[in-house]
Amino acid sequence: AVSLPFAVGQCGNQVGCRFWDLALREHAAVNKKGVYDEALSSFFRNVDTRSGDNGPDIYKGKICSLKARALLIDMEEGVVNEILQGPLRDVFDSKQLITDVSGSGNNWAVGHKIYGCQYRENIVEKLRKTAEHCDCLQCFFIIHSMGGGTGSGLGTFVLNLLEEEFPEVYRFVTSVYPSGEDDVITSPYNSVLAMKELNEHADCVLPIENESLFEIVNKIHQMINSGKLGSIVKQNSLVTSSAGSSKTLQEKPFDAMNNIVANLLLNLTSSARFEGSLNMDLNEISMNLVPFPRLHYLVSSLTPLYTLADVNVPSRRLDQMFSDAFSRDHQLIRADPKHSLYLACALLVRGNVQVSDLRRNIERLKPSLNFVSWNQEGWKTGLCSVPPVGHSHSLLALANNTCVKPTFIELKDRFMKLYKKKAHLHHYLQIDGMEQSCFSEAISSLSDLIEEYNELDATKGGPRIYPSRLKIAV
């Protein structure tokens, strides 16, 4: 089953670029024989390029030329051009790109209303072409940021489009949320307008915060530079490292942070691509982690962040990996799940980990976590045999937890600060199709979402009420 990533906007494409880089590395490590297999086909086509770029797809046999199943969309050319000139240039062809020159000016309305309208047909056509090459399309991934104009506005336009054109295909969105100190003044507007779309049209959203990524990067730097004997780290095991083998390559400023997000996506799809004793597909993630349609925001944490290269140092105890997954240091957004309410939790383990390890750790960690009354024992678990590059095992935890509420409340507050003064509003309202009601509806949607979380939080710690069972006449 195929997953189709769409990168929209500058942030989305930078992350996307890292993703394809690491995906190729992962498959190269696993696929020693150079044979095009099911695992590869979930992200790549195999094209016979001997007669040029428009050659036919080859479904079996040796790998000829791998092409990413992707769409790269940006309203500026800079990032996409760089990708096309870099080491990944052969992985994409021009039919997968949609670009323009002037950008969206950090304006959601420009991205959503103007470019959306302008490029709609183009996007649909390219989407259909890409989908045609897939014998079974299971999931779309949108990778974007919320704070700007293209990723946020055009990205959510694409989300709507996907629902209209392919209603049965799941829509997963990886959204980078702006921080309070974001230098784009209008990022609260853009984010809240985008949130409404995510509320209504996404199946699952994985919110990411730059601060968390930054802290993880720092933690790793400290670890490497601490100079402790035995702290030599396997370079390729860093959750922040790129596939390029040379350490001397100057990595671009956001590369390390973007690699983390790329690793998230790789781990998320690993059990769908590779075999294991308890497979976990993307449609299962959506099924188990979304108890009510709008409560589909998942907190993710990744572990381990690195592996020590020194074989004399005993590898971290497996149980430590599980503990780390529930530590805030490993989360991709700042939040406090342990002091909030779990609605559902999924653990996707990779590598040489068995069901008894899973059970032992669930029993161990469960008492310190608060689960909602109607899902006291609900855990979704997956075991994938193939570990990520550089590791013997890894764990991705996805939590549907009310701890996202503060993030949304903060966003709402930042929005209201601007909105009350009508600051910069005219930049939006002057766009065709934008009205005051777009803003009021968006903030209302966010408020409703926050209220749903409030209601659930109110049940926390309360007495357990067991609904009376059906009575059978004897």
Next chain:
Amino acid sequence: MSIVTVQLGQCGNQIGHEVFSALCRDIRGTHGLCSKKENESYQDSCKERFFCEEESAVPVARAVLVDMEPKVISQTLSLAASSGHWRYSSHSHFCQKQGSGNNWANGYSVHGPRHKEAIMNLVQKEAEKCDRLGGFFTIMSMAGGTGSGLGAFVTQCLRDAFPSSFLLNHVIWPYGTGEVIVQNYNSVLTLSHLYRSSDALLVHENDAIHKICAQLMNIKQISFRDVNAVIAHQLGSMFQPTHTAAGGSGYSRNPLGDLMETLVPHPEFRMLGLRNIPQMPENSLPYSTFSWPGLIKHLRQMLIANAQMEEGIDWQVRPPHPGSSIPSTNKPLHFNTSIANLVILRGKDVHSVDLGCFQDPSLYTSWLTPQDAFNAWKTPRAFNKYEKCAALVSNSQFLLKPLDSIVAKAWNMFASKAYLHQYTKFGIQEEDFLDCFTTLEQVISSYTNL
């Protein structure tokens, strides 16, 4: 008579593979401890039941493999082939690309009707290869989406297409603390539907088998493969050929029919549990000796105290005093009342075993006599290197508490309406859920009042 096995979903296919491997290993083994003639008769009988010779170097399993995604079937086929001792037929599998997303409604309402023809064609082909079809054995988990939902649909189709064939469903109950968050919903939907179409449900609980792996098999890092191997051993001890009391000489020709006849006297009571003794790591076998009286005593106590294995049995539980005229409500709380029991003995000196303790009327519900309720099958041919081996297949209150627990958790979730939108979008409505809850509450009530 031959049994066609239908392996459904990841769990069904993984277990199915272990079962055929165990059966094949057993008949190839030289530890039969019986006469050559007996051994040959046993091997022939097993092969007739489970394997087809075809024009193949190795026996071909009589099985249909079904899954909605390709990875597991692909692995299962190649694992079997690489064993060199048996294989699956190359044309007996059906798979799709997408999986069922742990969604029972998707498995039952979407995949079922969509793929009914293709799947039933494969079943028909396997059935036709049998000289005499003895019935169907389906293997599935009830926690996921394919085994559970598509499995329930296929079971119904089997019932419709083969109304006079026996149908035994092997159902795996998931770990209590989740493998799947919606597992209790999927379980309720599966069990209630199977109850309507199947002849009997044979249940294995992951939690119980896990304990066996940990405490009896001494496995440190228990994998699903380990769990499945124990399940396969237990199934083998039930399915391998035996002489039934009425069978005269020669091995029973109608295993599923015999099973149903002895264990399911009443359609309201279809839930079967399986126990096996002794269980230990293979390398401990040469150093262990067993006595039949000891094994039988333990097995009986496992029955009445509802123990899953021979360690940690509660010996305090006793049957109520005979001669007390007050019916079931007076039975001590932890006592496991039976409707019917089948004991299967394999190995050395089976003919001399005294099973009188299983014929105590106080073990059984008042509306059956032990003559009707208890049966024993035997064979001197040892199974899977165990010098002596006893299996108990029981239609009793074994599954009452676990069933009640699953229904309670599902009901708790249902009351909050959590996850319902995932089912309604594929056509399973709240009323459908209510029907299923009602069916199972009825089953719980019936078993409680034994």
